[in-house]
Amino acid sequence: xxxxxxxxxxxxxxxxxxxxxxxxxxxxxxxxxxxxxxxxxxxxxxxxxxxxxxxxxxxxxxxxxxxxxxxxxxxxxxxxxxxxxxxxxxxxxxxxxxxxxxxxxxxxxxxxxxxxxxxxxxxxxxxxxxxxxxxxxxxxxxxxxxxxxxxxxxxxxxxxxxxxxxxxxxxxxxxxxxxxxxxxxxxxxxxxxxxxxxxxxxxxxxxxxxxxxxxxxxxxxxxxxxxxxxxxxxxxxxxxxxxxxxxxxxxxxxxxxxx
Amino acid sequence: xxxxxxxxxxxxxxxxxxxxxxxxxxxxxxxxxxxxxxxxxxxxxxxxxxxxxxxxxxxxxxxxxxxxxxxxxxxxxxxxxxxxxxxxxxxxxxxxxxxxxxxxxxxxxxxxxxxxxxxxxxxxxxxxxxxxxxxxxxxxxxxxxxxxxxxxxxxxxxxxxxxxxxxxxxxxxxxxxxxxxxxxxxxxxxxxxxxxxxxxxxxxxxxxxxxxxxxxxxxxxxxxxxxxxxxxxxxxxxxxxxxxxxxxxxxxxxxxxxxxxxxxxxxxxxxxxxxxxxxxxxxxxxxxxxxxxxxxxxxxxxxxxxxxxxxxxxxxxxxxxxxxxxxxxxxxxxxxxxxxxxxxxxxxxxxxxxxxxxxxxxxxxxxxxxxxxxxxxxxxxxxxxxxxxxxxxxxxxxxxxxxxxxxxxxxxx
Ligand SMILES: Nc1ncnc2c1ncn2[C@@H]1O[C@H](COP(=O)(O)OP(=O)(O)OP(=O)(O)O)[C@@H](O)[C@H]1O
Ligand SMILES: [Mg+2]
Numbered sequence: 055x056x057x058x059x060x061x062x063x064x065x066x067x068x069x070x071x072x073x074x075x076x077x078x079x080x081x082x083x084x085x086x087x088x089x090x091x092x093x094x095x096x097x098x099x100x101x102x103x104x105x106x107x108x109x110x111x112x113x114x115x116x117x118x119x120x121x122x123x124x125x126x127x128x129x130x131x132x133x134x135x136x137x138x139x140x141x142x143x144x145x146x147x148x149x150x151x152x153x154x155x156x157x158x159x160x161x162x163x164x165x166x167x168x169x170x171x172x173x174x175x176x177x178x179x180x181x182x183x184x185x186x187x188x189x190x191x192x193x194x195x196x197x198x199x200x201x202x203x204x205x206x207x208x209x210x211x212x213x214x215x216x217x218x219x220x221x222x223x224x225x226x227x228x229x230x231x232x233x234x235x236x237x238x239x240x241x242x243x244x245x246x247x248x249x250x251x252x253x254x255x256x257x258x259x260x261x262x263x264x265x266x267x268x269x270x271x272x273x274x275x276x277x278x279x280x281x282x283x284x285x286x287x288x289x290x291x292x293x294x295x296x297x298x299x300x301x302x303x304x305x306x307x308x309x310x311x312x313x
Numbered sequence: 314x315x316x317x318x319x320x321x322x323x324x325x326x327x328x329x330x331x332x333x334x335x336x337x338x339x340x341x342x343x344x345x346x347x348x349x350x351x352x353x354x355x356x357x358x359x360x361x362x363x364x365x366x367x368x369x370x371x372x373x374x375x376x377x378x379x380x381x382x383x384x385x386x387x388x389x390x391x392x393x394x395x396x397x398x399x400x401x402x403x404x405x406x407x408x409x410x411x412x413x414x415x416x417x418x419x420x421x422x423x424x425x426x427x428x429x430x431x432x433x434x435x436x437x438x439x440x441x442x443x444x445x446x447x448x449x450x451x452x453x454x455x456x457x458x459x460x461x462x463x464x465x466x467x468x469x470x471x472x473x474x475x476x477x478x479x480x481x482x483x484x485x486x487x488x489x490x491x492x493x494x495x496x497x498x499x500x501x502x503x504x505x506x507x508x509x510x511x512x513x514x515x516x517x518x519x520x521x522x523x524x525x526x527x528x529x530x531x532x533x534x535x536x537x538x539x540x541x542x543x544x545x546x547x548x549x550x551x552x553x554x555x556x557x558x559x560x561x562x563x564x565x566x567x568x569x570x571x572x573x574x575x576x577x578x579x580x581x582x583x584x585x586x587x588x589x590x591x592x593x594x595x596x597x598x599x600x601x602x603x604x605x606x607x608x609x610x611x612x613x614x615x616x617x618x619x620x621x622x623x624x625x626x627x628x629x630x631x632x633x634x635x636x637x638x639x640x641x642x643x644x645x646x647x648x649x650x651x652x653x654x655x656x657x658x659x660x661x662x663x664x665x666x667x668x669x670x671x672x673x674x675x676x677x678x679x680x681x682x683x684x685x686x687x688x689x690x691x692x693x694x695x696x697x698x699x700x701x702x703x704x705x706x707x708x709x710x711x712x713x714x715x716x717x718x719x720x721x722x723x724x725x726x
Contacts (some may be wrong), residue, residue: 103601129603137601143594146587153584154591158603160584164616167583168576174583181584221603 056080057102057133057225057258062111064097064280071097072280074111079225084247084257086267089277090300095260096138098277099227102258103135104128115225130158134223136214138230138260144203148194148213151202152185155220185220192216192246208239215246225256232263244270268292276300315368322364329356352686359690366694409567413560421559423675425631428563428570429624430667434651435577435660436620441649442658443586444613445593447504449645450491450511454618456518456640457484458625463531463635464524473537473630477623484622485615487514492614496607511645518637530636537565537630562631569627573620574660580616581658589613647671650692 057079064072072094079085087095100106102113104125113120120128134155143151160181166174189195192212197205202213211231218226228247232240244266251257251270261267267274267288274291276284278300284291291297330353338349413421433455440448461480465471471479491510495503518525525531536555556562580586588609591599600606629635647670655666674687 105597105601124605124607125600126603126605129601134603135601137598141595141598143591143598145594146590150587150590154587154599154604155602157584157588162584164580164583164585164612167579167585170579178584217602 056116057256058114059098059102060112060114062098062101062108062113064094064101064106065109070280072101072108075277075280075282077275077282077285079256079258081224081256082251082254083272084251084259084270085273085275086259086261086271087275087277088261088264088267093277094280095277096229097280099135099229099258099260102128102227103133126158129221129223132222132224133227134218134221134225135227136211136218136229136231138233140210140214142202142210142213142217145201147199148189148197148202148205148216149182149185149199151213151217152188152220153181155217156181156184156222159220159222188216188219192219193242208235211235211243212246219250223255225258226250227258227260229260230262231259232261232266240266318364318368322360325360326357329353329360355686355690359686359693362690363693410564413563418559421563423672425559425563425566426675427667427671428566429628430648430651430671431570431664432573432624433621433648434655434663434667435573436617436624437648438652438658438660438663439577439580439589439620440613440617441652443581443589443593444610445589446495446610446613447507448614448617449504449508449642449649450514451507451617451621451648452640452642452644453491453511453514454484454487454621455625455628455644456514456637457487457618458622459629459635459639460518460525460531460625461622462626463534463629466534467531472535473626477626480622480626481619484618484625487622488615488618489611492611496610508642508645511640511642515637515640518640525637528637530634531629532634534630534633534635536562536633537627539565566627566631569623573623574664576620578660581660585609585612646688650688654692 059075059077062072062075062077063070075094075098077098087098089095097106101108102120104120104123104127107122115128115131115133118131120131143154146154160177162171162174162177186195186198189198192215194205194209194212194216197209197213202210205213211234215226215228215231231247232243235243240263247257247259248270259267259271271288274284274286274288275282276291276294276297283296283300284294286294333353333356334349337352338344338346340348412424416424433451436454437448437451440446440451458480461483462473462476465476465479466473491507495506498506519528521527536557538553538555539561540551541554542549542551554561556565588599588604591602591604592606592609596606628639651666651670652663653666654670655664656662670688
């Protein structure tokens with residue numbers, strides 16, 4: 055029941071975005087992927103969810119080979135994700151966004167909808183109820199009938215998680231969920247992620263906020279220029295020479311030069 | 314601002330003159346000045362109108378006007394909504410049912426045409442309004458329905474109601490055939506391919522003389538028949554009544570249009586409908602939320618085609634005649650205009666759009682040759698003033714006025 059990347063490489067034209075990445079994500083943990091801008095973190099997510107097909111290497115999940123599967127099939131296998139730059143269906147309500155997420159776990163097709171069969175009505179009711187529950191669990195049920203585009207920024211990020219959860223995943227990939235959140239919202243987010251993990255979900259997190267990453271991760275992998283330069287528990291990563299040099303070090307110099 | 318608009322106006326006028334005078338004026342070797350200048354003056358008139366509107370829109374007068382109208386409208390709507398929904402729908406239905414008894418044959422004939430276009434508009438709405446796929450060759454499916462019935466009836470004597478399912482199946486197959494190669498395309502490419510498909514169908518019908526009798530068309534199909542109870546001789550018996558009179562055809566086609574309304578309404582509010590809207594909003598995000606986008610786009614094409622095929626079968630049966638020239642590109646434009654002008658994704662909007670675009674031109678029959686001109690003009694004016702259509706779906710309105718909404722909200726704070 056684990057997600058395994060073996061020698062995965064991704065090339066865009068001449069640009070090597072990812073080189074020979076080996077990564078194993080065991081069940082029920084919070085694993086974080088960090089690295090400077092452009093290191094290839096989002097690319098890893100895009101490869102896992104089938105947006106791109108790796109130029110080399112294989113991705114296995116739970117006995118399935120994911121290479122070349124269309125994204126919706128991968129989602130149906132139990133891998134869900136959110137997006138770095140929020141991609142909600144802005145002109146649908148918050149509730150509808152979550153209902154869309156339940157598509158892959160429900161069945162009624164056009165014929166059943168046209169005849170409003172008993173099955174379809176019962177399923178619609180179930181979809182609605184479950185979607186409301188999810189919104190409630192994430193504490194955004196008061197926005198149920200609000201258009202997603204109208205939600206405050208932090209709540210939009212939560213709604214993205216809600217939509218991903220609606221697909222009933224085993225693994226949740228979160229791409230910078232704390233970006234743009236204030237400290238209070240970030241704190242709530244950490245609690246949320248921990249509670250999801252405690253319910254048995256595996257969390258794969260890409261995040262720039264070190265407080266979040268160091269605070270909740272069981273394991274951390276570090277990417278730099280498309281290559282994994284370190285992997286281990288938070289403590290070890292914080293003290294790793296190469297990480298400090300490649301990641302934290304560089305950041306200090308850039309902030310230094312700005313001020 | 315004013316200068317820019319005037320500049321634009323001058324440039325467009327010049328452009329139109331260069332384009333229209335030779336194209337409209339030259340008939341053979343002669344130059345028909347009157348014809349050319351009439352057309353040109355109408356076009357320039359429309360241009361002038363829109364320019365004036367655009368300028369007016371900037372003034373505070375217009376803004377206040379818009380607000381005042383909106384208030385009035387809301388108040389009026391409030392009054393209408395005092396009537397409970399079933400009562401309103403019931404009385405509407407009553408009116409529709411009584412209509413043929415109060416109208417002459419010509420008016421009923423127009424009403425039937427409107428109803429057929431309502432069906433077409435609602436079908437295209439599934440493709441364009443819900444799934445967000447452009448289709449410029451939609452009328453081809455209408456042709457497929459018309460010819461399927463005509464051929465089955467003429468060659469094999471299959472009665473209307475038995476031929477109809479064949480029309481539905483063949484129509485949806487054609488929907489898949491055109492849908493399949495376009496699945497990976499977006500925007501302009503999609504427009505061109507669908508346009509090409511529409512023309513291919515028409516050209517095949519026009520040139521396959523053995524089967525379709527080419528431009529002469531097919532003649533003499535049976536009218537649909539209904540089996541109705543009758544109370545002659547004191548006892549109850551069943552008689553087969555062919556739908557020969559216009560009112561009887563009106564009722565059957567009204568039923569078809571109503572069924573279409575119900576069908577599209579149900580689709581709109583279903584799991585499939587939500588998935589279509591999600592695809593329209595953000596196809597990549599939809600796929601990554603677990604929606605099989607390819608399959609659903611194909612389904613939208615197929616279902617849209619079914620509605621058109623049904624409408625086509627009734628159309629051919631009503632006239633007992635069909636020929637390829639009923640299905641020119643212009644007709645696709647008319648149906649698309651109904652959807653766009655009426656308000657994409659909105660059922661009442663599309664009904665109103667069909668009324669406006671089919672019934673009103675009938676009233677001005679003598680001006681038929683200017684129909685296209687009026688069309689273009691109306692379309693331009695609408696796009697400038699109210700891009701979301703007469704009765705927009707709330708969602709759609711948000712999409713088109715996003716910036717305004719945002720600035721309004723910012724002003725509120
Ligand atoms: N579709 C694409 N085509 C070409 N190059 C791409 C594409 N997607 C990503 N890249 C490149 O691959 C590299 C890695 O990008 P990626 O988005 O994975 O970085 P990241 O680690 O997520 O960065 P950030 O922290 O800024 O989100 C970058 O140089 C980027 O420009
Ligand atoms: Mg990224």
